[in-house]
Amino acid sequence: MTDAAARTNERNQIFRDLFSGKTPKRVPISNPATQDFAIQHAGLDLAECQWDLTKLEPVYDKFCQDFYTDTYPGGSIRIPSHYQILGSTPIVMSSSGFMQHPDVVGMLAEEYDQFIASPYDCIVETILPRLYTGFNGEPGKVAMTLAKAMRAQSDDLAYLGAIRGKMNAKYGFATMIGALTEAPFDFMADFLRSFKGISGDVRRYPDKVAAACEAVLPLMIKKGTLPNPSMLGYTFIPLHMAPYLRDKDFATLYWPTFKKLVETLASMGQNVQLFVEQDWMRYLDYLYELPENTIMRFEYGDAKVIKEKLGKKHIISGLYPVTLLQTGTKQQCVDKAKELLDILAPGGRYWWQADKSIIHLEASGPVVENLKAVLDYVHENGTY
Amino acid sequence: MIDLQLLTQAVGDLDENTILTMINDFVATNPSGEDAQKVVFACQQGMAIVGELFEKNEYYVGDLIFAGELLSKTIDLLKPVLSSVATQKFGSIVIGTVAGDLHDIGKNIFGSMAEAAGFDVYDLGIDVSPSAFVEKVKEVKPQIVGMSGVLTLAIDSMKNTVDALNEAGLRDSVKIIIGGNPVNEDACKQIGADAFTTNAAEGLKTCQGWVK
Numbered sequence: 402m403t404d405a406a407a408r409t410n411e412r413n414q415i416f417r418d419l420f421s422g423k424t425p426k427r428v429p430i431s432n433p434a435t436q437d438f439a440i441q442h443a444g445l446d447l448a449e450c451q452w453d454l455t456k457l458e459p460v461y462d463k464f465c466q467d468f469y470t471d472t473y474p475g476g477s478i479r480i481p482s483h484y485q486i487l488g489s490t491p492i493v494m495s496s497s498g499f500m501q502h503p504d505v506v507g508m509l510a511e512e513y514d515q516f517i518a519s520p521y522d523c524i525v526e527t528i529l530p531r532l533y534t535g536f537n538g539e540p541g542k543v544a545m546t547l548a549k550a551m552r553a554q555s556d557d558l559a560y561l562g563a564i565r566g567k568m569n570a571k572y573g574f575a576t577m578i579g580a581l582t583e584a585p586f587d588f589m590a591d592f593l594r595s596f597k598g599i600s601g602d603v604r605r606y607p608d609k610v611a612a613a614c615e616a617v618l619p620l621m622i623k624k625g626t627l628p629n630p631s632m633l634g635y636t637f638i639p640l641h642m643a644p645y646l647r648d649k650d651f652a653t654l655y656w657p658t659f660k661k662l663v664e665t666l667a668s669m670g671q672n673v674q675l676f677v678e679q680d681w682m683r684y685l686d687y688l689y690e691l692p693e694n695t696i697m698r699f700e701y702g703d704a705k706v707i708k709e710k711l712g713k714k715h716i717i718s719g720l721y722p723v724t725l726l727q728t729g730t731k732q733q734c735v736d737k738a739k740e741l742l743d744i745l746a747p748g749g750r751y752w753w754q755a756d757k758s759i760i761h762l763e764a765s766g767p768v769v770e771n772l773k774a775v776l777d778y779v780h781e782n783g784t785y
Numbered sequence: 786m787i788d789l790q791l792l793t794q795a796v797g798d799l800d801e802n803t804i805l806t807m808i809n810d811f812v813a814t815n816p817s818g819e820d821a822q823k824v825v826f827a828c829q830q831g832m833a834i835v836g837e838l839f840e841k842n843e844y845y846v847g848d849l850i851f852a853g854e855l856l857s858k859t860i861d862l863l864k865p866v867l868s869s870v871a872t873q874k875f876g877s878i879v880i881g882t883v884a885g886d887l888h889d890i891g892k893n894i895f896g897s898m899a900e901a902a903g904f905d906v907y908d909l910g911i912d913v914s915p916s917a918f919v920e921k922v923k924e925v926k927p928q929i930v931g932m933s934g935v936l937t938l939a940i941d942s943m944k945n946t947v948d949a950l951n952e953a954g955l956r957d958s959v960k961i962i963i964g965g966n967p968v969n970e971d972a973c974k975q976i977g978a979d980a981f982t983t984n985a986a987e988g989l990k991t992c993q994g995w996v997k
Contacts, residue, residue, distance in 0.1 A: 493887070495885050495886065495887050495912050496884055496885055496912050496914070497884065497885030497886075497942075499885060499936065499938065501886070501887040501888070501936075502887075503887045503888075503889070503911070504889065596847075596850065596890050597850050597854065597890070599847070600847035600848070600851045600854075601850075601851050601854055603851075604799065604801070604851055605801070642847070644845070644846070645845050645847040646845055646847050647844065647845055647848065650847070679966075723937060724937060724940065724967050724969060724971070724972060725971075727937065727940055727941075727972070727975075728940075728969075728971035728972055728974075728975050729971070757937060757967075759937065760936060760937065760938060761885070761936065761937055763941045766941070
């Protein structure tokens with residue numbers, strides 16, 4: 402067996418242990434920096450490289466070489482090609498080259514009843530043409546646009562997959578598979594009604610919001626299902642709107658279908674990783690109700706309180722503030738990692754990830770050195 | 786005459802039906818510009834209640850967004866009867882989401898609250914380059930510049946914007962506040978801003994303190 406294959410086996414075992422509630426031999430680490438960061442770290446142009454993926458193999462090689470990580474650091478990528486072909490409005494590139502999600506309206510308030518009656522039909526017939534300009538026009542033209550976009554996406558994904566395969570073979574990362582879905586309420590907000598729209602709907606027609614979340618739940622379950630639940634991996638659910646709701650709106654509109662989503666996925670035998678975005682401290686008792694070994698990557702919160710309330714049942718991650726890497730000294734950055742290890746590692750169920758992804762690199766700044774120091778520190782000192 | 790106290794309370798409660806009924810009935814009486822001013826003031830007081838409830842964690846960001854929507858609806862209804870009088874302004878602010886970032890929800894909340902509090906708000910939109918901030922500051926000479934962002938890259942863009950204002954010799958003519966998910970005290974110092982906030986209501990108070 403090669404060294405890299407042995408490392409993959411070792412890392413897979415660490416994650417199998419972690420995800421099943423056993424205490425692994427050490428704290429696993431995922432580099433929070435993304436492909437965007439990697440491109441800038443290689444000194445290349447962010448926008449250009451996302452259009453010309455042939456430039457990316459040396460980018461990833463340097464990225465994997467320079468920063469310690471147990472998982473492949475190329476997750477969560479929005480490839481611009483198919484979005485551009487589709488005339489996407491919900492996912493677009495900014496002047497910095499970073500692909501982002503502006504606040505868009507895919508469904509009008511008066512379309513709730515149509516959506517509730519048949520979410521899939523409403524998405525295909527009404528919402529997609531509104532969000533993607535390429536779906537407007539003659540059927541033949543729309544079909545061509547769709548075919549071109551799907552071909553571009555599948556070519557790009559295959560290319561990125563080949564790079565991933567090479568890096569895994571060389572560096573021996575854990576081989577994890579992922580699916581992605583959203584809490585029904587978040588899906589309604591992010592792609593259908595917009596942040597602004599849903600904020601009004603919650604007060605104007607809460608019953609319709611609740612019914613729409615129920616109606617779309619089966620689609621969210623389907624989207625979040627892994628090809629085979631026994632595979633090492635998880636369904637990633639980035640959470641969005643709950644911190645912006647009043648407690649009673651959360652309890653009646655957000656929580657019921659979100660809980661069903663996580664319970665259904667867990668009952669199929671797969672792990673779920675939540676990105677607990679923004680401040681969820683007032684909802685910790687709710688989170689406690691979710692199935693055992695749900696992975697919760699927190700953006701904010703008191704690590705001690707989180708560990709105490711959830712740390713015996715769930716897998717805690719996140720909380721490391723990446724902005725410190727931009728503003729702190731190396732010692733401050735390492736001290737913070739130590740502080741979180743001391744609180745979160747004892748007793749197991751801890752995975753080192755940061756509070757957010759690092760998507761940007763100011764070449765003259767301290768992030769590269771600080772990030773290296775933190776990842777190396779946790780690698781060398783990450784015992785439970 | 787419209788019951789101003791009731792209106793203030795309805796705005797504080799975010800009671801859309803009551804607010805719109807009261808304003809529509811008021812406009813139908815063909816009121817004077819001065820009376821319309823009093824109605825605007827009552828709405829501003831209602832928005833202050835919204836801000837207080839937000840600080841007490843009874844309202845959350847979704848409520849602030851809804852409040853902003855109600856207020857702009859209200860002002861639109863009042864515009865025909867307001868046009869005859871000059872409105873009193875407390876100061877002016879140039880705001881925008883900094884270069885590379887497309888997130889504008891927080892900026893829009895702050896903008897509508899600042900407008901409700903009587904500021905002239907010049908909103909440059911999203912993905913705003915440092916030079917666009919500089920040009921607008923030259924043009925309208927605001928007391929305050931507000932920079933917003935959600936992504937961590939916003940920190941670097943905010944710094945570049947402050948540097949650009951410095952180079953243009955404009956830095957000392959304005960107070961600068963930064964807002965959004967990644968800002969904190971350290972980032973504020975590094976950027977060279979005068980204040981930071983992750984809370985629109987608190988940010989507005991800071992701005993009000995500056996123009997007193």
